Amino acid sequence: xxxxxxxxxxxxxxxxxxxxxxxxxxxxxxxxxxxxxxxxxxxxxxxxxxxxxxxxxxxxxxxxxxxxxxxxxxxxxxxxxxxxxxxxxxxxxxxxxxxxxxxxxxxxxxxxxxxxxxxxxxxxxxxxxxxxxxxxxxxxxxxxxxxxxxxxxxxxxxxxxxxxxxxxxxxxxxxxxxxxxxxxxxxxxxxxxxxxxxxxxxxxxxxxxxxxxxxxxxxxxxxxxxxxxxxxxxxxxxxxxxxxxxxxxxxxxxxxxxxxxxxxxxxxxxxxxxxxxxxxxxxxxxxxxxxxxxxxxxxxxxxxxxxxxxxxxxxxxxxxxxxxxxxxxxxxxxxxxxxxxxxxxxxxxxxxxxxxxxxxxxxxxxxxxxxxxxxxxxxxxxxxxxxxxxxxxxxxxxxxxxxxxxxxxxxxxxxxxxxxxxxxxxxxxxxxxxxxxxxxxxxxxxxxxxxxxxxxxxxxxxxxxxxxxxxxxxxxxxxxxxxxxxxxxxxxxxxxxxxxxxxxxxxxxxxxxxxxxxxxxxxxxxxxxxxxxxxxxxxxxxxxxxxxxxxxxxxxxxxxxxxxxxxxxxxxxxxxxxxxxxxxxxxxxxxxxxxxxxxxxxxxxxxxxxxxxxxxxxxxxxxxxxxxxxxxxxxxxxxxxxxxxxxxxxxxxxxxxxxxxxxxxxxx
Amino acid sequence: xxxxxxxxxxxxxxxxxxxxxxxxxxxxxxxxxxxxxxxxxxxxxxxxxxxxxxxxxxxxxxxxxxxxxxxxxxxxxxxxxxxxxxxxxxxxxxxxxxxxxxxxxxxxxxxxxxxxxxxxxxxxxxxxxxxxxxxxxxxxxxxxxxxxxxxxxxxxxxxxxxxxxxxx
Numbered sequence: 001x002x003x004x005x006x007x008x009x010x011x012x013x014x015x016x017x018x019x020x021x022x023x024x025x026x027x028x029x030x031x032x033x034x035x036x037x038x039x040x041x042x043x044x045x046x047x048x049x050x051x052x053x054x055x056x057x058x059x060x061x062x063x064x065x066x067x068x069x070x071x072x073x074x075x076x077x078x079x080x081x082x083x084x085x086x087x088x089x090x091x092x093x094x095x096x097x098x099x100x101x102x103x104x105x106x107x108x109x110x111x112x113x114x115x116x117x118x119x120x121x122x123x124x125x126x127x128x129x130x131x132x133x134x135x136x137x138x139x140x141x142x143x144x145x146x147x148x149x150x151x152x153x154x155x156x157x158x159x160x161x162x163x164x165x166x167x168x169x170x171x172x173x174x175x176x177x178x179x180x181x182x183x184x185x186x187x188x189x190x191x192x193x194x195x196x197x198x199x200x201x202x203x204x205x206x207x208x209x210x211x212x213x214x215x216x217x218x219x220x221x222x223x224x225x226x227x228x229x230x231x232x233x234x235x236x237x238x239x240x241x242x243x244x245x246x247x248x249x250x251x252x253x254x255x256x257x258x259x260x261x262x263x264x265x266x267x268x269x270x271x272x273x274x275x276x277x278x279x280x281x282x283x284x285x286x287x288x289x290x291x292x293x294x295x296x297x298x299x300x301x302x303x304x305x306x307x308x309x310x311x312x313x314x315x316x317x318x319x320x321x322x323x324x325x326x327x328x329x330x331x332x333x334x335x336x337x338x339x340x341x342x343x344x345x346x347x348x349x350x351x352x353x354x355x356x357x358x359x360x361x362x363x364x365x366x367x368x369x370x371x372x373x374x375x376x377x378x379x380x381x382x383x384x385x386x387x388x389x390x391x392x393x394x395x396x397x398x399x400x401x402x403x404x405x406x407x408x409x410x411x412x413x414x415x416x417x418x419x420x421x422x423x424x425x426x427x428x429x430x431x432x433x434x435x436x437x438x439x440x441x442x443x444x445x446x447x448x449x450x451x452x453x454x455x456x457x458x459x460x461x462x463x464x465x466x467x468x469x470x471x472x473x474x475x476x477x478x479x480x481x482x483x484x485x486x487x488x489x490x491x492x493x494x495x496x497x498x499x500x501x502x503x504x505x506x507x508x509x510x511x512x513x514x515x516x517x518x519x520x521x522x523x524x525x526x527x528x529x530x531x532x533x534x535x536x537x538x539x540x541x542x543x544x545x546x547x548x549x550x551x552x553x554x555x556x557x558x559x560x561x562x563x564x565x566x567x568x569x570x571x572x573x574x575x576x577x578x579x580x581x582x583x584x585x586x587x588x589x590x591x592x593x594x595x596x597x598x599x600x601x602x603x604x605x606x607x608x609x610x611x612x613x614x615x616x617x618x619x620x621x622x623x624x625x626x627x628x629x630x631x632x633x634x635x636x637x638x639x640x641x642x643x644x645x646x647x648x649x650x651x652x653x654x655x656x657x658x659x660x661x662x663x664x665x666x667x668x
Numbered sequence: 669x670x671x672x673x674x675x676x677x678x679x680x681x682x683x684x685x686x687x688x689x690x691x692x693x694x695x696x697x698x699x700x701x702x703x704x705x706x707x708x709x710x711x712x713x714x715x716x717x718x719x720x721x722x723x724x725x726x727x728x729x730x731x732x733x734x735x736x737x738x739x740x741x742x743x744x745x746x747x748x749x750x751x752x753x754x755x756x757x758x759x760x761x762x763x764x765x766x767x768x769x770x771x772x773x774x775x776x777x778x779x780x781x782x783x784x785x786x787x788x789x790x791x792x793x794x795x796x797x798x799x800x801x802x803x804x805x806x807x808x809x810x811x812x813x814x815x816x817x818x819x820x821x822x823x824x825x826x827x828x829x830x831x832x833x834x835x836x
Contacts, residue, residue, distance in 0.1 A: 236729065236731075237725065237726060237729035237730075238729060242724050242725075243724070244723060244724045245723070245724075272802060339802055339805070343799065343802040343803045344803075346799070346803075351799070354795070354799065355795070358791050358792070358795040361791050362787050362788055362791050362792075365783075365787035365791070366783075366784050366787055369780060369783040369784065369787070370780065373777075373779075373780045373783075374766075376779070377776060377777070380776070381775075381776040383764070383765055383776065384764055384765070384766040385764075385765045385766050385768075385771055385777065386718055386723075386724060386765075386766045386767070386768065386769070386771070387771050387780065388718060388724060388768070388769040388770060388771065389724075389769065390769060390770040390771075391770065391771050391780075395784050524711065524728075526707075526711065526728070581731070591731065593731065610729070610731050611731060611736060621728075621729065
């Protein structure tokens, strides 16, 4: 008997029992008004969290002790893998990632039960029941369809090892971040469902949902950025985003979450969009489930692999249940979802925020359609097609530019109603600047309309946002007689969500400029070189000096073949690059690229080796990608903004709870 | 006499011809000797095609052997004087539409573009209607409650303060 596997499996079964108990006890407590039953159900959620943690530890122990009698361990790990790399084995493969999903979700739910839940007495039981159902659904998949603790009929001497693409330090942080991001959409979903089920659809749920949605937004965005960075530095195709179905699944839930964060402000300030907010938050979770199902079932590869997958159909049913429950609840509570403030004027910040959520919705629908269409084509038309990057770029490109414009418009316009004179005054300089930038770019020879539009729109966002920061600082500085440094912290203290949000906009604008420059003005060169030969890429001369073979002998790597390349500019050597290919002993047909980058803030010189011959000739591809490093800098600004907006809200909420805002006292 | 020379001449011609043909078969047009503008066109074509085995990987950057073959064929067909469209058509015929990076805008695929159009229309029209209706009901209620609105709630005052803060 395998002790680790038995422990892991039995712990999972106990977790399933615990989450089922949480569900039933919460429903019972709600019906009988029995507080002890509700308290018990809350503790059962915490217990489920503890139990899944124990299951995760069991699997980690099995991986570290090379227990290849467990089939998951044999599939994703091997004796010569470094211990830290086994962290990546933990969540690779179907059962592993599902366990990680469930574990991470149960921890978030425990955190939620221990913090926010106490402050929403109106929906405690509803929330616990919702969490219990979701946990039960995932634990059922783990226990019955994809157990990570299945035993091999015959114990192999060594494991297969991790999939070559995943043997990279980037894999230690990107997947957990992304998975946690997807999972975290479950908490706002739970809050939304409890609001609907309990009938408290006023602003009480919104404040909590916003906090958790903000957390979700930050984690999910970070997961996507890290994924882009991993793709850029590991996959070896010169890009970071390919509109691959897996990537689409990762970005889809982020869009309604972003829309929600914007429209939640409108509801908080103006009491409008109650139904819309609920719809967005419920959609985000449905899309997160869709993403998991899409990636995990193999549906992305082909309908046929879906039919062979065990969890695929199960997740399809789960997804249908989530959508059906959400719809039913929303229809039931429709009468409560009326606006209780007035929409005064189209010339207002509200309009900017609302239209922004519309644009995000269209982007979501288009990406969803593009991701699913190959499946329809195969099912209905019996033709396998690919919906590639050109489709997504052409259809969503103008929408992204529209979002940039709305960022400026929303920031410039005041709440409720702007008088024509205010509008004129505030739009004068940004508009003048917009025209000036377009004119200047055209004069300097830029002809690509997308590039001109994006750069101009992003520059205006940077201008308007910086102006807003400057005005705020000036105000704080003058009124508080404080120095500039403390004025900055005071500014964020005064309205962290707002200024944090502005910082996110600033990051997004920087990202937009980087994306458009690195793709539109990219240079790509390819050559087959014999040792001693050179190629020119832009102003750079690459000289190929022959191949070297390295044998690292860790993580299943058999050998690495690298090309030695000297980079010269104006006859001085500025860098030596070693792009190559990495070969794995257990995955002979799957060599992985070793990308070499010489980068600075102006451009990356990105080189990879596509192939080589025994006679030392090598096929080299080189890209020059202007301004690409700003993608990561912009990403950092974006995440920093999200974090700044996130951290202090909890204190603020506490203060507000004590002083009690009028809207709150009215409702109680 | 003449006939003899004729036969010898023919034999020589035949030998030379066969030899030339053999050399030609043994050494297909060397890809590396493509003129630069054809190389550029080859890269352009490769960027419009996808690897038939990977999901969504562009042909020009895929390192699989099958893609190496496809790239060689592109260069050969270019050297033979085929047009870009002919070459792309050749590959989509051979491997199916899934090797096309850009989805063809015809036939069944038009449903995808219809979906895009419908998304724009429904969200756009629905959104505008919603805003208009919100504004109409807002106005109606506003006129009905103007009198009671004089005693501003604390919420309203807080809002007012926020608004003036924005205006500075």
